[in-house]
Each structure stands twice: as C-alpha cells, then as structure tokens.
Amino acid sequence: MFEGFDPVLLARIQFAFTISFHIVFPAFTIGLASYLAVLNGLWMWTGRQVYLAVFQYWLKIFAVSFAMGVVSGIVMSYQFGTNWSVFSDRTGPILGPMMAYEVLSAFFLEAGFLGVMLFGLNRVGPRLHFFATLMVAVGTLGSAFWILSVNSWMQTPAGYAIAANGQFIPQDWWAIVFNPSFPYRLVHMVLAAYLTTAFVVGAVGAWHLLKDRGNQGARLMFSMALWMAAVVAPIQIFAGDQHGLNTLEHQPMKVAAMEGHFSTNTEGAMPLTLFGLPDMEAGEMRYAVEVPALGSLILGHSLDAQIAGLDRFPREDWPNVWIVFFSFRLMVGIGLAMLGIGAWSLWHRWRGDLVEATWLQRASVLMGPMGFVAVLAGWITTEVGRQPYTVYGLMRTAESASPIAASAVGTSLLAFIAVYFLVFGAGTYYILRSMRKPPEMDEEGPRPEDPIRTAGFAQGPHMEAGDNPSRSPAPAE
C-alpha cells in the first residue's frame, strides 16, 4: 500500500511525528518537576498547608505526564536503529555514549526516585521524600543536558575524526559535549520548559480564580506562575537572541531561511521581514511586510551589516523555507505574548489587584497551551532548518536511513499515529479532567474509606492531621 512512496520521507515523517509527541511531555515535566521541588521545599520550610495542597494537586498530573513521557521516550531510543540504521552505525561512537550517559545519570535517577516521590511520603518521612522530589527534578534537567548536547552536536559537530569505514570517531570529548551551539540550545530549551509549565500552572490557577476568588491554592498557582512569566520571558527573549547569533555564525543558511532572506543585501541594510509568502522557485519573498534595516540591527548589531542570503548557498542544500520561516514567526510571536502577559501581571501587582484582574486571568487561560506550541515551533525551526543534513554539512538525511522497504516504514507510521492519538488523547483527557477540579486545601490523596481506584494515582499518601507524626512538616532545624 506504500508502493511508490519514498522510504526516507516516510521515515522522516515517522521520526518527526514520534519526537513531536514526545517533546511535549519532557517540556512539561522538566518544568513541573522543578515546580514540585520548590513547592515541597516551601512546605518543609514554612509548614503552610497550601504548599502541600498545591504539591499534591500537581503531583497527580505529573504522574500521568511522566508515564506518557517515559513510554514515548522508549520509542525514541529504538527509532534510531529501526529507521536510521546507517546513521546509527556511523554516529554511534559519538552520540551513543552521550545518550547512554543520559540514561545512566538522569533517566535512572528520575525513574528510581519517582516511586518514592509518588507513593513514599508516609514511608520515608518528609525529608527523604523532599530529597526524592529533588532527585526527580535534577534527573529531568540532566536528561535535558545530554539530549541537547546530542542534538547540538548534530547541528554543530566538533571534536571528531572520520574513520575509513565512515564512522565518526571521538577525538576530544570536551569539544563534543560542549560543542559550539550547545550552551545556547540548553539554556533556551530549559527556559522554554519553565515558561511552558508556568503558563499551564497559570492557566489552571486563573481558571479556578475566575470561578472562586477565595481559592487559596488557585491564588498561589496564579501568582507563582506569573512571577515566573514576568521574570523568565525577558530572559528567554535575550537567550533566544544570543542563540540566533550563534546560529548565524555556524548555520548561516538556517538563519537565511528563518528570515526569508533570499538575496544577500549587498548594498544597504537588511530589512526584517515580518510577514510574507516565500517563493522558493523564484527565490524571493512575495507580499513582504518589512521593517527597514531591523534585520541588520538584530543579526549584525549594526545598521548596515551584510547578512548572507540563501543565494549564497547551493540550491540543493536549502531547507524548506516555508516551514522554517513560519514556525520561527510562530515561536517568536508566542514569546512576545508571554512577555506581554508577564508585564501586564506586574502592573496589576503594582496596583495590588492581581486576584481581581479578570481580563488578565482570561488571557492567561488562553495562553495555557501556548508554551507547547512555541516549543514545537522552535524545534521545527531548528530541525527543518538543519535539512538536508542529519549531521550538519557532513551527512545527508538521504544517506542515513535503514535498508527498509517503504511498506514497513509506512505501516509502522500508521500504527504509531493510531496508538499515539488513542493513548495520548486519553491521557490528555485525564489531565484536563484533573485540572478542572479546583485545588482543595485537603488535597491529600486517598482516604482509607475511599475505594483505591478513585485516588487519582495508585497509592497516595493519606494524610489526615494527627494521623501519623512522621508526615507533619519538618521544622527547619
């Protein structure tokens, strides 16, 4: 049924589909794990019940998201081999050890302490439980470190030699791990995860505040989330700009596609194209809405900087300009909207009416899922912008694929699409249903008389006051 299809294209679609589904969950759980650690720490430190209540509320959502992240991540670790075996053979000596380090240093840490974090509060006491929560958060960040290093090496390879059999051989591990684009990418992604989570938490807080201004948990969520937005959104825009300059240095073709810059501005400044329709055939931007000289100012930090256009590169090396141009604009637009929400919240704080700010809360609800859209758009920009290479400038995508027939790749693609929509659709439904319930001050997992299946997760610590001395908040000694 897939005769005549290009197996490489099908493999690319399959990879894009599975990794796009996957990235949503880490983006959320990296931020949420840190948020849970902060809430747990604040509860230990202050002893205020509201911190524990909000912790328990998000813990249930974390459990579902984490399970979906784990299972979709396992798929990724085998996909390199099934569909991209030539790539695996050649890059394995470099990328393999880094991915194995991710498993050893981060994945096991998360998985090992997750059980204690979810079910162990009564068993180990608050201090060890806090430690477990912290280890899960550290694990998610460690995962980000290694995976971003792997991805960055594929974008800006360094520290390697090429052997006679075609394999990339590591020469300098320091140069490989800390390759030129890695620090920028890591910072940009971790901040993106924090912002994504902040806007989800903020949206849930806003939703329940709009219904009940007195809900303590909702007030805490909304306030904490908008502090995050106000502080991190500007930092993220700065980090994104720095990342862009780094990309200009190492992958100028990608930047030309992001900006829709077809012809090098040999005379005069490069404008910034706000919108337009890229015409790859003709090599020009149609219906362009431009701001004069701003492109030179942003990319060259001077008013007449000359920036290489796509005309400087062989036509067969161009990425798809349409996709890169629009996904980049989508990401930047959402980033600016996040900045706006953050600033708006500061104004209400200054007036002292954050809890009554109905329009801000409505806007926050709408912004809830936007972090995911921005993360996906950003990844599409950087990954499609890397084409037609898997290892930038060194190994083409077309020569990376497995010797597998189109029918095999196509059939498995259909199976992935069916299973993912079914399973992750159900998961999203359960998460949204959890979010619809307002946070209660006695948000404490199952009571002994409840049937266990209604507990939200399999075994929650049940925590009536005075029931078990080991779980009262530890005084800061």
Next chain:
Amino acid sequence: MDLPLIWAFILAFAVLAYVVLDGFDLGVGILFPFLPRHEDRDTAMNTIAPFWDGNETWLVLGGGGLFAVFPLAYAVVMPALYAPIIAMLLALVFRGVAFEFRFRTVRWRGVWDIAFFAGSILAAFAQGLALGTIVQGIEIEGRAYAGGWFDWFTAFSVVTGVAVVIGYALLGATWLIMKTEGPLNRLAARHAWIAGAGTLGLIGVVSAWMPFLQDAFYWRWLSFPRIALVAPIPIMVAGAAFLLFRSLANHESNRRPFLSALSLFALSFVGIGISFYPNILPPELTIWQAAAPDSSLGFLLVGASVLIPMILAYTSYSYWVFRGKVREGEGYHQHGH
C-alpha cells in the same frame, strides 16, 4: 584492557537486569485475566506501581547501550527485528499508561485492564521473538542487515516467544506470592505451578533445539570434552527447578519461589551467553568487530563504573522502602507490617 569484552559483560548484565525486573512486572500483566476479582488486579498492580518505571529503564539502557558500545550490532539488529521491535514499543506504550489511567476511571477501567494485559503479553512475546531471531542467526552484508522482512517469523522464534511469555508469567506469579497474602497469595501459587511447569518444559525444548541451529552452538554444547565443561549449567537448572517446586509445595517461604525463578532465568541467560561467545550476533559478528572505538568505550566506562553502582544502590533502596506485603485496598499508603 579489553574494553569491548568488558562492555559485553556490562551490557549482558543490563539485559539480564531488564529481563528479570521488567519480567516480573510484565508477568503480573500477563496474569491479569487469571485474576478474576478486580480487587485482586488492583492489589497486583499496586505491588508493582512504584517499580515498573525503574525496571523499564533497563530496557532503555539495553537499547541505548548497544547503540553506544556496539553501534554496528545495533544498526544491523534493529532493521532485522523491525516488526517485533515496533510491536514491543507500541505494546509498552499501552501498558505503561495503563498504570496511571486505570486508576482514574471507573467506566473505562476494564478497557485499561485489557490494554495492560495485551500490552504485557505482546511486549513479552515480541521480546521472545527477538531472542529467537538472534539465536537462529542474522544475515549481514557489509555493514548492514541483508535478510528478509519476515526472517523473525519462524517456528523456533515463535517457541522462544511463547517461552518468554510463560517465563515472565512465572516471575510475575512468584512475585505476587512474595508481595501478597490471603486468597490472592494462594491463587498466585497455583499459577506459579502451571507457569513453572511450562517454563521448565520450554527451557528443555529450546535447549534441545539450539545446538542444531548453528554449528558453533553444537560444537560448544555437545562436542567432547566441552560437554563436561558446560554440563553444570543444565544440572543447576534442574536444581533451581527442584527448589522452585519444593518451595511451592511446602509453602514454607514466600520469597524462595521468586528467588528460584530468578535463578532459572539467570542460568538460561548464562547458557545463551556460552552459546554466543565471542559473537554478539552469531554466526558472523564478533564483539570486537561490532565495538565502537576505544575512545568511545573508555569515555563511557568512566561514568558507568561510578553510576551503575549508584543506580543499584538507590534502586535497592527504593525496593527496601516499599518492602513487605501489599494488602487489598491499601496499596503502599500504610506500613506493610
């Protein structure tokens, strides 16, 4: 220092750790239809809920580790096992989310029970198919897989697939003996008898079949005087089987059936190792041919020698935290003793 050989042992350890750890929690899923009361299924699920995630991580280490230290073997074996691997991954997706989903719904709980069972049995069967395919030999040309799209589907691989399913069911049943009490404990003991007999029979069938699949296996197991060197393995398998059935008959210990089942798995695993060495993918690809350069192996070994003991330490700690029996309707939210 022979880095590829060291890594072959580390990776073998990771795969064995995966097989026994995820083996028992997949086994609990395989037994689901044979636990008629939904309360028993809840309890069974609660015995594994804090661990399954860590257990499955060993599978990621197996795949990721193979990619890292034997990239050529990874690049050859994944296309060869394309269909079973995809089936296993999709099965694990269903099964992994069932842990969370089935406790969040009353109406759909039956559906997630089926997803948990079907996912567990399909994942186990696909792993058995993969084992059988590797044992019967993989065709390689140059640096790529050269066999057909359905080479993984043979009478032998179907038998190994069934063997892994029944073997995991034994691990799951003996785990439930250890972690539950009352009627569920006795039910699990009955299942352990059946799964134990099946496992032993299938170990016999596979062991008798293997030497005739590849010359190297025959030479290693049935030629004189090597037969004397390897004879302790089947003798110890018989011993482990004896301990398993005696402990099931005596009811004197709740731990011994599980430990005996683990020994059966470990011994079978050693047996496969003896057949394979020095190949990673028999009959052609040796450990040294498939290995990444020493600069990769050394870099990873530094971290692994520190991190793997740490992983074992905190994993053991997690098992210790959730030690003891799980009672119906309680899960882990009260102390177990």
